[in-house]
Amino acid sequence: MASTTLARYLDVKGQRIGLDPEGYLVNLDTWSPDVAHALADEDGIALTDEHWEVIEVLRNFHARFAMAPAMRPLVKAVGQSLGEDKGRSIHLMRLFPGSPAKVAARLAGLPKPTNCL
Numbered sequence: 001m002a003s004t005t006l007a008r009y010l011d012v013k014g015q016r017i018g019l020d021p022e023g024y025l026v027n028l029d030t031w032s033p034d035v036a037h038a039l040a041d042e043d044g045i046a047l048t049d050e051h052w053e054v055i056e057v058l059r060n061f062h063a064r065f066a067m068a069p070a071m072r073p074l075v076k077a078v079g080q081s082l083g084e085d086k087g088r089s090i091h092l093m094r095l096f097p098g099s100p101a102k103v104a105a106r107l108a109g110l111p112k113p114t115n116c117l
Helices: 033-043 049-065 071-082 089-095 100-107
Strands: 008-012 015-019
Touching (some): 008 033, 033 100, 049 071, 049 089, 049 100, 071 100, 089 100
Antiparallel strands (some): 008 015
């Protein structure tokens, strides 16, 4: 499943992973936890269990709806799956600084969420 045009490669354990100009996977099937770690390293994020919980919610959301959620649906999905305390935008901003929906989707190996600039 292709995202968009290839801009560069990310080398992960001897495998070349194609990325688009915004750093999203060109081929979503190339995602793995090692790829997530490599992408997170580029962003200066050390993945913790809390990050992995959100990544799992995102990957399940994508499997169900064939899209990555924008911020509001992300907050709702995380809240429903992980509880009200974790389903707050402030919590997600702490884990995925900048634009949580975009950063988390990229680390989860998903396309850029629609309605995210």
